[in-house]
Amino acid sequence: MQIEIIDKLFLPMLFFIGIVTSWEDFCFSKIRNKWIILGTIFSIAVLAGFAVCNLVVGSFYIIPWDYFSKVILNSFLALLIGFLLWRYGMLAAGDAKLFFVFSLLLPLKYYWKSYLPYFPSFVLLMNIFFPVLFFIFLKASWYAFKSLIKFFKSKPTFKMDQLINLLIKDKDIGGLIKISLGFIAIFLFVEKLRGLVAPWIVLYLPNEGFLFLLLFIAYRPLFTYLRKSKVVLILALLFLVVYLGQGMIYTPQEIIIELSRTIKMVFIFLVGLQLLRKLFNYYTKNATLKKIKINELEVGMSLVIDDEKDKDKKPELGTVFGGGFNQSQVDLAKKWAKQNNIKEIEIYERFPFAYWMFLGVIITIILKGSLVTSIF
Secondary structure (H helix, E strand, O other): OOOHHHHHHHHHHHHHHHHHHHHHHHHHOOOOHHHHHHHHHHHHHHHHHHHHHHHHHOOOOOOOHHHHHHHHHHHHHHHHHHHHHHHOOOOOHHHHHHHHHHHHHOOHHHHHHHOOOOOOHHHHHHHHHHHHHHHHHHHHHHHHHHHHHHHHHOOOOOOHHHHHHHHOOOOOHHHHHHHHHHHHHHHHHHHHHHHHHOOOHHHHOOOHHHHHHHHHHOHHHHHHHHHHOHHHHHHHHHHHHHHHHHHHHHOHHHHHHHHHHHHHHHHHHHHHHHHHHHHHHHHHHHHOEEEEEHHHOOOOOOEOOOOOOOHHHOOOOOOOOOOOOOHHHHHHHHHHHHHOOOOEEEEEOOOOOHHHHHHHHHHHHHHOOOHHHHHO
């Protein structure tokens, strides 16, 4: 298989686009479309050229035909996942498009240790998010530690209900029950999939650490659906009734042990996730803000609004996707500030993400697989 020629053609372009976009995102907070277009056109042109060569050569294929189908499917899924991550505010538009280009340019051989059918770039996605989340966790923990030292130096009085209020701010018990039932169903469903329904799914969810990272990334849309969607709740309950009912009939002792283990895992997961969210939110709201004059507000920035204090005069900006405000939202925010006689506003400092994505590419090339499964 003469697939090494793919490396010689794709890797230089991959590193060029990775370095350029990382530098521009760090210095100018933008990823220009011309690099996305360049990477896409280059990849399509090279693959089309190899396809033509295969047709001309005949029986001796330069690149196996199944390689083309794998690249096309992987790239399509990368584009779809990137769109969903942008749609739910987890990636800026430029970062989502860059993920697609990286998936298109990175040869499939670099996934071989953790190769996942249909969507091998899932490994790349995990290798991108794990280091950046770990980095933010360390920064947030250090900031929280320093804040706690200052807090205890002031000799405060502390009550247990304050901790409960911190973890469960809205006291929506019904919502918490829905979320808990939903996650119990998810964990049991994943266990059921391991080797029963579709064995290849085991590759995507090899252990609890991998599952935790995946659910942490997808917590926002997942929590929304579990909390508000009656259909999702009904499906989760239906699955639990069928799964537990069948288990109690045929293997009652095993199903009780498995259910007990799953409830413990879900409890640890939800408490851990809530603590991490609180830690990240605390860090974001206290250490990543800066004040600017209202006329300095630009496309890509995100306005800080305290929902408790400012809910009566909150501007109607529509949906803010990943990447911050668009031009119309900037205009609306400036108009809102003028009407409320606001001269200065707080914005979230932008977090350059392109070089973290490029780091994920480098990790994938070095490990030829998943960083998460290598650790856990």
